[in-house]
Amino acid sequence: MQKPPVNSLNLDLLVALRDTLVKLEKEKCKGMILTSESPSVFSAGLDIMEMYRPDHNRARKFWTTLQDTWIKLYSSPYPTVAAINGHSPAGGCLLALSCEYRVMVGPKFTIGLNETQLGIVAPFWFQDCMRNAIGERQAELALTLGKMFSVDEALKVGLIDEIAKDKADAISKAEDFLDEQSGLPALARSTVKVAFREATLNRLLKNREADTKMFLDFISMPKVQQALEMYMQTLKKK
Numbered sequence: 603m604q605k606p607p608v609n610s611l612n613l614d615l616l617v618a619l620r621d622t623l624v625k626l627e628k629e630k631c632k633g634m635i636l637t638s639e640s641p642s643v644f645s646a647g648l649d650i651m652e653m654y655r656p657d658h659n660r661a662r663k664f665w666t667t668l669q670d671t672w673i674k675l676y677s678s679p680y681p682t683v684a685a686i687n688g689h690s691p692a693g694g695c696l697l698a699l700s701c702e703y704r705v706m707v708g709p710k711f712t713i714g715l716n717e718t719q720l721g722i723v724a725p726f727w728f729q730d731c732m733r734n735a736i737g738e739r740q741a742e743l744a745l746t747l748g749k750m751f752s753v754d755e756a757l758k759v760g761l762i763d764e765i766a767k768d769k770a771d772a773i774s775k776a777e778d779f780l781d782e783q784s785g786l787p788a789l790a791r792s793t794v795k796v797a798f799r800e801a802t803l804n805r806l807l808k809n810r811e812a813d814t815k816m817f818l819d820f821i822s823m824p825k826v827q828q829a830l831e832m833y834m835q836t837l838k839k840k
């Protein structure tokens with residue numbers, strides 16, 4: 603990802619990500635490493651400006667493109683690794699969680715689904731991804747608190763798989779993971795992957811329109827708009 607300053611996921615970046623994932627699948631990609639050009643941020647998550655005082659049609663397109671991107675990434679037949687070389691809150695954490703393996707550069711960055719802290723709610727499929735990685739108990743604790751994990755905490759709870767000392771080390775560890783996968787029969791590998799992920803995928807596939815409506819209704823609430831405005835001001839003041 604290369605959208606300075608913080609790889610916030612606006613409609614343009616999501617379209618680019620989705621189209622890349624579609625292309626990789628068509629071209630029978632052997633493996634993908636998702637990382638960031640920024641030296642300190644993997645992705646700041648959804649672009650708050652896409653939710654603040656939104657145009658209804660654009661907001662719908664934004665959300666359905668996010669759903670498409672997640673579905674493509676989560677169900678990709680080829681192996682995927684997140685080389686998390688910076689902070690990874692909310693939607694950034696979702697992207698990492700949707701890969702098969704996570705290597706994160708330590709020690710100073712943070713990762714987690716922090717939505718509760720902003721007065722917004724992580725959608726059920728964000729929650730499902732966290733639950734699938736760290737288990738029901740730890741996911742409930744993390745999501746209700748909107749907890750951002752340090753790299754050590756993330757490793758301990760199973761949110762990431764390995765710690766790297768810098769980006770080059772993260773890429774090298776990610777390549778080791780991909781090398782290990784490359785010797786396996788591709789169809790067997792991808793069938794097992796999709797079997798593990800099917801229930802989570804189907805939950806969104808069967809409820810896409812309801813999920814979109816919930817998002818549009820939610821961001822239309824004056825209280826939510828107020829919370830987003832205050833949050834943007836805090837970020838700008840910083």
Ligand SMILES: CC/C=C\C/C=C\CCC/C=C/CC(=O)SCCNC(=O)CCNC(=O)[C@H](O)C(C)(C)COP(=O)(O)OP(=O)(O)OC[C@H]1O[C@@H](n2cnc3c(N)ncnc32)[C@H](O)[C@@H]1OP(=O)(O)O
Binds near residue numbers: 610643646820
């Ligand atoms: C019942 C209801 C059910 C369902 C509801 C449905 C849906 C609701 C939607 C829920 C989903 C939300 C998922 C999300 O992803 S929300 C976004 C959460 N993201 C964050 O909280 C991250 C915020 N950013 C930061 O913490 C820091 O920026 C970060 C640590 C990433 C980097 O810090 P750094 O010091 O390097 O940079 P900053 O100076 O803070 O930022 C630089 C500029 O970038 C702007 N910025 C930062 N983050 C965002 C963002 N997410 N969107 C838009 N813009 C962002 C920041 O304001 C700075 O701008 P300038 O001051 O330079 O103009």
